[in-house]
Amino acid sequence: MLRLVFVHHATFCVNSLAHWLGDSPFDDRHTPRDHFITAFLSLGEGYHNFHHQFPQDYRNAIRFYQYDPTKWLIATCAFFGLASHLKTFPENEVRKGQLQMIEKCVMDKKTKLQWGTPIADLPILSFEEFQDQVKSQGKKWTLLEGVVYDVAEFMTEHPGGEKYLKMALGKDMTAAFNGGMYDHSNAARNLLSLMRVAVVEYGGEVEAMKKNPLVPVYNDRPKEE
Numbered sequence: 614m615l616r617l618v619f620v621h622h623a624t625f626c627v628n629s630l631a632h633w634l635g636d637s638p639f640d641d642r643h644t645p646r647d648h649f650i651t652a653f654l655s656l657g658e659g660y661h662n663f664h665h666q667f668p669q670d671y672r673n674a675i676r677f678y679q680y681d682p683t684k685w686l687i688a689t690c691a692f693f694g695l696a697s698h699l700k701t702f703p704e705n706e707v708r709k710g711q712l713q714m715i716e717k718c719v720m721d722k723k724t725k726l727q728w729g730t731p732i733a734d735l736p737i738l739s740f741e742e743f744q745d746q747v748k749s750q751g752k753k754w755t756l757l758e759g760v761v762y763d764v765a766e767f768m769t770e771h772p773g774g775e776k777y778l779k780m781a782l783g784k785d786m787t788a789a790f791n792g793g794m795y796d797h798s799n800a801a802r803n804l805l806s807l808m809r810v811a812v813v814e815y816g817g818e819v820e821a822m823k824k825n826p827l828v829p830v831y832n833d834r835p836k837e838e
């Protein structure tokens with residue numbers, strides 16, 4: 614009785630445990646999961662996410678260290694001429710699935726961080742309006758690559774000193790920021806993204822990117838679904 618109970622549960626856990634325990638490295642729209650425990654009980658079939666995605670593939674797992682004796686048996690048979698026409702899913706497609714899941718995970722993590730107001734949502738000012746806000750309204754605004762930043766809160770925090778930020782108010786600091794005075798870090802750019810307040814008409818953004826291909830695209834806030 615024990616033997617029957619064990620064999621039946623080990624076999625049919627493919628429909629229970631393998632659809633519940635583990636992770637989904639290839640696709641997560643359905644329930645199949647990859648896990649060593651299920652693979653151990655089911656002789657490899659527990660790499661079930663792979664199996665559902667690529668059902669005609671003779672393998673369950675693709676890494677050499679994953680426990681997949683079914684695949685090993687078939688491959689050994691093929692080696693001795695006892696099996697033939699082994700099917701595998703195109704490697705390129707398998708990798709695409711993996712990469713899409715990694716992307717999804719990255720996007721999930723991105724949505725948990727603040728990326729500032731998207732550039733597309735910012736109001737558009739003329740260069741004169743931008744300068745006027747600084748001169749007559751006392752705004753602590755500076756301009757970089759066509760985007761206006763309010764650095765009021767950051768004046769005393771600027772690692773290079775407050776005087777450089779004072780100098781930058783009401784001016785286009787694109788060249789100075791990108792190496793003219795100091796070639797700022799990516800961290801500086803990330804921090805700036807939270808201070809965006811407007812964009813300037815005919816701003817220098819495109820020119821700056823053309824001249825320096827290393828300038829990262831800073832509008833990298835994840836798209837809302």
Ligand SMILES: [Zn+2]
Pocket residue numbers: 627628631632645661665
């Ligand atoms: Zn299944």
